[in-house]
Amino acid sequence: MILRWLALRETILFGAILVLLGVIYTRFPAFVAPNNLIRVFNDTSPLILLAIGQMIVILTRCIDLSVAANLALTGMVVAMLNVAMPELPIAVILLVAVCLGAMLGMVNGILVWQLQIPPIVVTLGTMTIFRGLIFVISDGRWVNSHQMSAAFKAFPRSTILGLPMLSWFAILAVILFIVVMNRTTLGRAFYAVGGNPHAATYTGLNVGRTQFWAFTISGALAGLTGYLWVSRFGVAYVDIAGGFELDVVAACVIGGVAIVGGVGTVTGALLGALFLGVIKNALPVVNISPFWQMAISGAAIIIAVGFNARSGRDKGRIILKRAEAVAPT
Amino acid sequence: MDTPMTAESPPGVRNPAQADVTPILALDKISKVFPGVKALADVELRLFPGTVTALVGENGAGKSTVVKILTGIYQPDGGQILLDGEPVRFATAQAAAQAGVTAIHQETVLFDELSVAENIFLGHAPRTRFGLIDRRAMYTRAGEILESIGAEFDPGLRLRDLGIAKKHLVAIARALSVDARVVIMDEPTAALSHKEIQELYELVEKLKAQGKAILFISHKFDEIFRIADRYTVYRDGQFIGEGAIADVGEGDLVQMMVGRLVDQIFPKRERMGGTEILRVVGYDHPTEFADISFTLHRGEILGFYGLVGAGRSEVMQALFGITKPSKGAVRIDDKVRVIRSPADAVREGIVYVPEDRGRQGAITALPIFQNVTLPSLGRTSRKGFLRLAEEFRLARDYTSRLDLRAASLDTELATLSGGNQQKVVIAKWLATKPKVIILDEPTKGIDIGSKAAVHEFMAELAAAGLAVIMVSSEIPEILGMSDRVIVMREGRIVDTLEGDAMTPENLVRRAAGIAEEGAP
Structure with missing residues (x-):
């Protein structure tokens, strides 16, 4: 099963996270206290949600740079909806967020599928358009905490079994998509289309339509996260989660998702996000300067990708490469 | 070795017609070892001016390795390369090119977005005295070279606008632009139509008339007998024999290649x-x-x-x-x-097994069983949910029919040999009934x-x-x-x-x- 042959890479990443926590423990023991770890997990939950969607998109040889803008636009729409209709139940807000996000994702999907525009161009464009739309609908004004209803703000913070709702969404999404990716024909199609689009076509799979669904899932998760983000921080404005799409892509890459498509797991995306989350939360508390924090995060990404590139190459090819390298060119 | 020719006899003597001619380029007891594989063992090769030598052998005989040694991409582990009878080393691809050895590869390496002339002179374009590329000289010379091989099209055209046959002519023009003395053609007719092949034959005749030595690698016997003057046969990295084409029949060549008698090729x-x-x-x-x-x-x-x-x-x-x-x-x-x-x-x-099975058939990152069941998921799933036990049963059923040897159906397809990957691709289609x-x-x-x-x-x-x-x-x-x-x-x-x-x-x-x- 896929789980088994990827197990090694994921075990290593899991080990790396543990080592990281161990190192932090020597400098700042309180960081690894259970309560704090829950806080770190909760803090990383939006990244986990988006990384799952991004993982599926990258799996199909695409990329979705519009996720953070989608999150911000959906967040603004539900915040304004809440201001206009404070009585609207949270279930309806959630439904609106997921559906709106999915629709924005479908726009990406349609452009990639029907017009065959390269995904990086499509999502670079829609990223800017979504941000622009926030400005249009909000006139550039903020929706602040005091304008939002109490229920709207309380939902992501409410706890079940000691875990905040935000964390539960991340956990449920991980479980849901492990099932989708491993036990449904759609999940299988994502792997097949990314692994070899030509073969997938000749097998009767519709490559474009499969990519469309990947963008739709990515969009739906971004929309969901949009509500959770805005309500958690109690503010919505044009620039929220600015640049967050790069963290999302980085989490996938650290988690062993092959940027060329076809290889990646939900667990990998989860661990990649957690790795980044731990670094981002720990560096400030162990008194590392913000300049070094960014450099360290960046170095972690490159090391992870370098590691994946080496382990991903098949052994016979490595031998031949060396044999070729002997000849000076 | 089951060849009557021995390495002691001096080069050239084997072919009476060439007895007094020194080969332009010769390989003397060349060996090449890759980790775990001896790709070439003491092989010989002689290329004479104005002569087409066909290099014949099954896949894995060592033909590609020889081409890479001749063009300076690989270094031999033993033996020597003789240029005009003098030992030389081709330390780099440039060194081989400067010695006048050029190759036109199976999949020609050209650049679609560049013009014909730029493709011909990439890496050795004529320069002005300021060190910039002399475009006028480049286009004039490109035109001359194209004309000399009977290719009358504008060197200013973008390569992507040309058909495959014309691209081949550009590749040949590129080979000639460096004053080639030895031209290596690696399956040059694989992608050409009948008419284009005829034109290629004429071109080869022209090159022969200009005194170039041509190494012609092909799987097609009809063209070997049509175009070659001499043959050299390799089998499993070993030199089997050489001689004049006029002295052998197809059956002899096949027997040298495979080392066993092939009388009945098609099943009744x-x-x-x-x-x-x-x-x-x-x-x-x-x-x-x-x-x-x-x-x-x-x-x-x-x-x-x-x-x-x-x-x-x-x-x-x-x-x-x-x-x-x-x-x-x-x-x-x-x-x-x-x-x-x-x-x-x-x-x-209806199922379609396309020509390019590697590219269009196998998904190497997926396990074997998932490759097999991919087009049959409609039958092995229920309401969009996979039933893995069903998948395994289907995959086991069809791979065992094809006698596939794999440790587990759960292993990645990438770990299988090419032949076994093909079996998986075929099993995949048969499983759709x-x-x-x-x-x-x-x-x-x-x-x-x-x-x-x-x-x-x-x-x-x-x-x-x-x-x-x-x-x-x-x-x-x-x-x-x-x-x-x-x-x-x-x-x-x-x-x-x-x-x-x-x-x-x-x-x-x-x-x-x-x-x-x-x-x-």
Whole structure:
């Protein structure tokens, strides 16, 4: 099963996270206290949600740079909806967020599928358009905490079994998509289309339509996260989660998702996000300067990708490469 | 070694006609070892001026390794390279090029977005005195070179606007632009049509007349006997023999290549009178083909012959739902069916094994069982949810039928050898329980042993009641395997040959349109 042959890479990443926590423990023991770890997990939950969607998109040889803008636009729409209709139940807000996000994702999907525009161009464009739309609908004004209803703000913070709702969404999404990716024909199609689009076509799979669904899932998760983000921080404005799409892509890459498509797991995306989350939360508390924090995060990404590139190459090819390298060119 | 020639006799003596000529380039007891594999063991090669030497051998004989040693990409581990009788080292590809050794590769390395002249002179363009590229000189010289090989097109054209045959001419022009003395042609005709091959032959004659030594690597015996003066045979990295083409027959060469007697290549089959399974009526496509009608029966192998570009693959792709015909109908089991996508085709029991199985068949990052079940997921899943036990059963069933040896069906396809990957691809299609299987150039570029296995397998499929369509450009294969042969030319069916009418002459005449021109 896929789980088994990827197990090694994921075990290593899991080990790396543990080592990281161990190192932090020597400098700042309180960081690894259970309560704090829950806080770190909760803090990383939006990244986990988006990384799952991004993982599926990258799996199909695409990329979705519009996720953070989608999150911000959906967040603004539900915040304004809440201001206009404070009585609207949270279930309806959630439904609106997921559906709106999915629709924005479908726009990406349609452009990639029907017009065959390269995904990086499509999502670079829609990223800017979504941000622009926030400005249009909000006139550039903020929706602040005091304008939002109490229920709207309380939902992501409410706890079940000691875990905040935000964390539960991340956990449920991980479980849901492990099932989708491993036990449904759609999940299988994502792997097949990314692994070899030509073969997938000749097998009767519709490559474009499969990519469309990947963008739709990515969009739906971004929309969901949009509500959770805005309500958690109690503010919505044009620039929220600015640049967050790069963290999302980085989490996938650290988690062993092959940027060329076809290889990646939900667990990998989860661990990649957690790795980044731990670094981002720990560096400030162990008194590392913000300049070094960014450099360290960046170095972690490159090391992870370098590691994946080496382990991903098949052994016979490595031998031949060396044999070729002997000849000076 | 079972060759009468020994390494002690001086070069040239083996071929009386060349006795007093020193080869331009010779390999003397060259060895090359890769970790775990001895790719070449003390091989010899002699290339004489104005002579075409054919290098013959099965896949894995060491031909590609020799080409890489000759062009400075690999360094030999033993033996020496002799240029005009003097030992030399080609430390880099540039060193080989400066010595006048150039190669035109199987998959020519050219740049689509550059002009013809830029492609010809990439890396050694004429310079002005300021060190910038002298465009005028470059285009003038490119024009001269193209003219010298009878290629009369504008060197200013972008390469992407040229057809494959013209691209080949550009590759040859590039080889000549460095004052080549030795030209290596690695399967130069693989992608060319009949007419283009004739033009290539003329070009080779021109190069010969200019005194160049030509190394010609090919799987096709007819062209070896048509064009080569001498032959050299390798087998499993060893030098088997060499001599003048005039002194050997095809059978001798084949025997040297495979080391065993190949008398019966095609399996014997009983022709079955099965019922009609597929009928194509009046298929039209705006640009690729017109008025295609034919029938196919259970247990039949129907050959499609034609020159490259005759529209055979295009018809198959339309039948499989990849492209859309503008007109026409398909009847399967006498019912009209509409095929809009490959998924429709698979559902209707039509499967298509494309020419490029590596690129278009296997998904190497997925486990074996998932490759096998991919087109059959409709049957092994319920309401979109996979049933892994069903998948395993299906995969085990079909891979064991093909005698696939793998530790576990759970391992990644990438870990299997090429031959075993092919078995997985075939198992994948058989698992869909097809009625019609379309094989596009099923044996192109594979060695003789594997070819026989594929032919055997096709015969078994037909005997089991499947209807097989085989698109092939190899006349012996078409004649040896097919019950009937449909010949296409320029997008149209020109004839259907059966029984005694299935002769090589008939095929070639129909495909080239000679019969029509000869008619009053």
